[in-house]
Amino acid sequence: xxxxxxxxxxxxxxxxxxxxxxxxxxxxxxxxxxxxxxxxxxxxxxxxxxxxxxxxxxxxxxxxxxxxxxxxxxxxxxxxxxxxxxxxxxxxxxxxxxxxxxxxxxxxxxxxxxxxxxxxxxxxxxxxxxxxxxxxxxx
Amino acid sequence: xxxxxxxxxxxxxxxxxxxxxxxxxxxxxxxxxxxxxxxxxxxxxxxxxxxxxxxxxxxxxxxxxxxxxxxxxxxxxxxxxxxxxxxxxxxxxxxxxxxxxxxxxxxxxxxxxxxxxxxxxxxxxxxxxxxxxxxxxxx
DNA sequence: ATAAATCGTGCAACAGAAGTGCATTATTCA
DNA sequence: TGAATAATGCACTTCTGTTGCACGATTTAT
Ligand SMILES: [Mn+2]
Ligand SMILES: [Mn+2]
Ligand SMILES: [Zn+2]
Ligand SMILES: [Zn+2]
Numbered sequence: 001x002x003x004x005x006x007x008x009x010x011x012x013x014x015x016x017x018x019x020x021x022x023x024x025x026x027x028x029x030x031x032x033x034x035x036x037x038x039x040x041x042x043x044x045x046x047x048x049x050x051x052x053x054x055x056x057x058x059x060x061x062x063x064x065x066x067x068x069x070x071x072x073x074x075x076x077x078x079x080x081x082x083x084x085x086x087x088x089x090x091x092x093x094x095x096x097x098x099x100x101x102x103x104x105x106x107x108x109x110x111x112x113x114x115x116x117x118x119x120x121x122x123x124x125x126x127x128x129x130x131x132x133x134x135x136x137x138x139x
Numbered sequence: 140x141x142x143x144x145x146x147x148x149x150x151x152x153x154x155x156x157x158x159x160x161x162x163x164x165x166x167x168x169x170x171x172x173x174x175x176x177x178x179x180x181x182x183x184x185x186x187x188x189x190x191x192x193x194x195x196x197x198x199x200x201x202x203x204x205x206x207x208x209x210x211x212x213x214x215x216x217x218x219x220x221x222x223x224x225x226x227x228x229x230x231x232x233x234x235x236x237x238x239x240x241x242x243x244x245x246x247x248x249x250x251x252x253x254x255x256x257x258x259x260x261x262x263x264x265x266x267x268x269x270x271x272x273x274x275x276x277x278x
Numbered sequence: 279a280t281a282a283a284t285c286g287t288g289c290a291a292c293a294g295a296a297g298t299g300c301a302t303t304a305t306t307c308a
Numbered sequence: 309t310g311a312a313t314a315a316t317g318c319a320c321t322t323c324t325g326t327t328g329c330a331c332g333a334t335t336t337a338t
Contacts, residue, residue, distance in 0.1 A: 303315080
């Protein structure tokens with residue numbers, strides 16, 4: 001995707017398109033798998049961890065990315081797709097973690113099914129992670 | 140529950156029932172909510188963190204407790220119930236995290252529904268956490 | 279155009295959770 | 309009783325996430 005295109009996308013989300021932010025956006029765009037702060041740190045070894053941290057935080061606040069807790073202990077981030085409404089209310093798609101290649105992907109079209117809770121419990125949010133073998137890791 | 144009872148329960152799981160282990164077991168037993176290592180550390184302020192850490196690890200290895208990743212960033216532990224087979228294959232009950240009282244409980248009778256994955260993906264494990272308001276926190 | 283205000287970046291330092299090495303103490307077993 | 313084994317406690321480390329503060333860049337007002 002062209003830099004100009006990313007610039008306008010960021011602007012539409014009220015994120016000022018700095019050089020670093022465009023690079024981070026592009027990195028997330030080019031990778032199907034969700035990325036952690038450490039992933040960014042390793043890839044952009046020139047840039048400071050704090051900058052990347054705050055970049056991703058800004059992205060999250062402005063609804064450009066969403067956080068993923070895949071159970072590995074390190075938070076991952078993925079670009080929000082068009083129509084992703086994780087800011088307003090949690091977008092209830094599930095995530096898949098591959099035990100082989102250690103990558104996490106959004107399964108945006110698979111929604112978390114409604115669960116019937118015991119009396120007195122009310123659901124406000126949910127997180128479902130399926131772990132197994134991904135399509136890129138054949139047996 | 141009597142100490143002698145806990146002793147024999149631990150022995151049945153091939154865990155030597157030391158004083159500390161019995162205390163930890165009893166603590167988990169008396170609390171409905173799952174507990175973190177820090178919770179144990181705060182409660183047993185006489186004992187060392189490492190001891191508690193290894194106690195809970197031993198419990199986990201021997202199938203006395205199971206780990207819970209509730210999305211808070213700190214791992215919690217809860218006693219395995221009779222018939223819990225989280226060692227052999229993952230016991231697919233779900234967990235509930237209360238946004239108000241910050242407590243996590245097992246919903247052992249609610250199983251994670253089967254999810255139809257895209258072609259090429261195979262599921263081996265799953266984690267579902269519902270977040271909201273628990274029965275002890277009325278509106 | 280210039281100055282003031284705001285925003286982004288980088289360095290350092292810190293906090294919390296988890297984990298390891300090693301010495302000491304307690305328990306089991308020959 | 310003594311040797312072997314297991315449990316405990318202390319110190320230290322790693323990893324992730326987070327904040328304070330100073331400096332440089334960019335925007336906005338005059
Ligand atoms: Mn996602
Ligand atoms: Mn449970
Ligand atoms: Zn894979
Ligand atoms: Zn509650």
